[in-house]
Amino acid sequence: MMAYLKKVCLSAEIYAVxxxxxxxxxxxxxxxxxIGxxxxxxxxxxxxxxxxLARSDKQPDRVEISPEQLMEAVTYAxxxxxxLNDNLRVLGWYHSHPHITVSPSHVDLKTQAMYQNMDKHFVGIIFSVFSSSTSNRSKCNDIQVTCFQTNTRLNNQFSRLEICLEIIPTSSIDACSVALQSLATLPEILSKEEQEIRSNESTQFDELTKLHNNALxxxxxxxxxxxxxxxLVDHLENEIRTLTQQIKLLKQERD
Structure with missing residues (x-):
């Protein structure tokens, strides 16, 4: 299985999301x-x-996409x-690597290969976050991004095929609005994840344990x-000011 894609162009707003x-x-x-x-x-x-996507099971080193989530994403696309008056579909997945390198693990490569069997255009993007570079004395957060597909060799040996990733300006105000709508769902999704964790806890806990869990x-x-x-609210307020100014300038140009 060889990579079909030569380049992935990711809009600046979706990169930010x-x-x-x-x-x-x-x-x-x-x-x-x-989606694209x-x-x-x-x-x-x-x-x-x-x-x-909301996580049904929080793990420090693994993520999974359920068939139900994939179907919801198809409907969303x-x-x-x-x-956007365009023909879009689910074309890839992204996930984070907190405190570890950006390179895809064997599990990541296997997961990517599975998706490529369904769609040869499917691509994976990894964000490595909360890592400090050994050469960075200031201990600043070192963020790295990689875009890849999987090459399947003999005996089911997987290797990474790095795909060129380019961040491009967002094409339109409507596309910017779609990205902001996605970003606005983040607090709600994180809150639902916490509620799911508590709802799955045992009901046999004593009162002190319940009080402790509620406090957490x-x-x-x-x-x-x-x-x-x-x-997020600060960011959206800045976006409103920027878009308002752009609209004002466009009206002046039109007049």
Whole structure:
């Protein structure tokens, strides 16, 4: 199985959404699906939307996409296609590697190979976050991104085929709106994940344990508000100001 794609063009707004999702937690991996279209002549994939996925099981080194989530993303792609007046479909997946290298693991390569069997255009993107470069004395967060497909050799040996990734300007205001709508769902998804964890806990706990667990859940909700919701509101307010100014300039140019 060889790579079909030569390049992936990821819109700047969707890159920001994926990176914000990756930075929402440094303890477990997060994931989502990428939506766009393929230029058959140039073998280039254009990613213009994404679907943030909730995790049914939080793991520090593994993520899984259920068939139900994949079908929901297909339906979402159809909705976005109508909104942008374009023919879009699910074309890839992204996930985070907190505190580890950006290179895909053997499990990542195997998962990618499975998706490529269904669609040769399918691509994977990994965001390595919360890692400090050994050469960086300031201990600043070192963010790395890789885009890949899987090459299947004899005896089911997998190897990575790196695909050129280019961040491009968002094509339209409508596409920017779709990206912002996806980003706005992040706090709700993180909150639902916490609620699912508590709902699956044993009901046989004593009162002190229940009180402790409720306090931890409240602390998590506070962290989501402080680390995700509040910066998101600030970002959206800045976007409103920027878009308002752009609209004003366009009206002046039209007149």
């Amino acid at each position: 994926c990176l914000s999702h990756a930075l929402s937690t440094e303890k477990e991996e997060v994931m989502g699906l990428l 279209k393929v230029d058959e002549e140039t073998h280039t994939s254009y990613i213009t939307a994404c679907r943030i 159809e909705e976005v296609s109508k909104q 859940q409240t602390l998590q909700f506070v962290n989501i508000t402080d680390k995700v919701s509040r910066p």
